[in-house]
Amino acid sequence: MNPALQRARKRQMVIFLLVCSGMVLLLGRLYYWQVLQSHGGYNLAQQASEEHTQNITLYAPRGIIYDSQGRVLATNVVRDDVYVEPHQFSIDHPVNPQDDLDHLLQALRQVLPQLSEERLRADFATDAGAIRIAVRIDPAQSQALERLRLPDVFLYPRTWRVYPGGTLAAQILGYVMQSDTTSQGMYGVEGQYNQLLAGQPGSSTVETDLQGNPLTVGINTQQQPVNGADITLTIDSDVEYMVESYLAQAVQDLQAQSGAVVVLNAKTGAVVALAGYPTFDPNRYGQYYNQTGCLHTEQVYFNPALYCAYEPGSTMKAVTMAAALDQGLITPDTTLEDHGCITYSDAPEVCNWQDTPYNTETMTQVLIHSANVGASYVAHDILGVNRYYPYLERFGFGQTVGIDGPEMAGYYRQPCGHGWSPCSKDWSMSDLTRQAFGQSILATPLQMAQAYEAIANGGVMMQPYLVAAITKDGHVTTTQPTVKRRVISQQAALLLTGMLRQAAVLGFAQLAQVPGYSVAAKTGTATTQGISADQTEASVAGFIPASNPQFVILVKLDRPQKHIYGSTAAAPLWGAIAQQLVWDYGVPPDLQQ
């Protein structure tokens, strides 16, 4: 063979071998990265996947809460948090970082003057990936920052719960406690219906471009979020505001410690208003953490109408009369001899206020005079244990009402050996004679309102309710008024209504009168053993118009100082609320002037 050709062949062979060995090396390296290291060690496959796919949590918007007129009580807004990226800033500005930082801080502080320069400099001195420097900035500030397009500064939107009415119905609504990733309803409707309102977050896995924008092509799996349900309450904002305003004014004017008002629809049991004072602003709930209501026994977030049990005092006499009337043991004209005090062989003496004797008085007059003697006489001498306690149970005392939200059951002692549960071994006849006029029994304002609602509704107790409708995924579930039970006969209810009308006109509830309307109401002034007798809980319970009851109203003021009695402290407030109610709802007057 030609030597030149031979050399050429050799060169070709060398080149061929070099190429082959290069290929082998490359294949080996490829095998190392693609096979050996793809799932172990660096986990390259996962890293590559993470580089261009993104898992996004799709937050479900929390449901909106409306009042009965469709006005928004609680809704959501989106506000931005501001973050800076110190680590990225140090990479982006290797030369003259101080000058660039000065410019950046100046621009930031022009939009967000509340930011401290020292704090910002300290933040940028760290090597952190991202630091939040401001929370929930105003929309105008967000727009200004977006226009500036500041490097290494970004906005992160977050949804916040807002209550457009401020303190309006705060103790009914509760509030939402929010962290960076979760929100939790607390107290009231927000707490009770948290799961329903919150909905369920969804998730999305998408391929993204270099800027992190999701691509329409490639992997795209999505689990849609389930929006929170909207809730419509039975509350009327106008009435609620009126009641809250009047209550706040009364508490301040009378220098009371606290107060509560309940307004129920007499026919359906729907809650029209439920007010407490002091109250709070759910938009700034954190500022109220050390404030208390309900005679300083509970935090201000609790609804006192549901959670502040008290001795109802003389308003309880209507229940005692109801029990006796229903069993046909008395009529409104049944008489007794009232010498100011009554003595019992098995119980301590019971006396009227200031031991006032009323001599021969009818049962109606017992209510007009608010005579303790008459009430305890009915409970002890006419009803007795066996015929009295079943009625306390029927009227719902000692049991939760079953309305939405945390609620106190109240308490009263009843004797053992009758099959009643719970019973108290400490019970004595003294409990019976005092419970007849509202001592030795604890009831919430809502329980008392419920008892009067039964009287107003012809002896039929309706289930009080606060949620009128729940709208979820377009389906509306409406709450229908529900009969709880018949408590007394219609005849007994009518007779008692007549007695309460007389008590309102001729008795201590005269300041609760509304021109043009008949009122059935009873005042109560309760004192607590162990404290001064002038530290009272003044209340009025009743309904309007008495001839065709539309609204049941209960007013309670805790420890009023200027006027201490139900007749002088609570009755004017009851009358003002009742008057506004009948005007607002266009209830026709039933009395000729």
Place this chain on the structure above:
Amino acid sequence: MNGQRRSRNGLRQQGGGARRLAGRWWAAGGRRRLAPLFLRIGPVALCLCSVLLISLMAILYLSQLGQAVTTNQQIQDLRNQQVELQRENNDLVNTISQEQSPAYIADRARRMGLVPANPQGVQVIVVQGTQGNREQP
């Protein structure tokens, strides 16, 4: 050789036309004709055609991809717009609700010089057989 034998066997089984075509193929001295459908096409032309075809496919693919990217951008813009509009809507709902709230209305009324009606000054006239005009909750 086996292949040839199989081919000849195969040709025998076919008609006369097929036999003539096979004859031409052998007559060409085993020169391989790569062009389908009996088109006479040389290697250069084949290369050019392939390049053209691949280019065409690439152009089509790239234009499709370009359209997808553009559409993706449009979708992103629309999504951003939707988010922004939802945000504005939430703000407007909140503003309307604030301004509809009784406290706000009462405050505005006071600022305008209005005062609450005095209940003492209201004259109630009873008209028999009338009904309430507002639905109760």
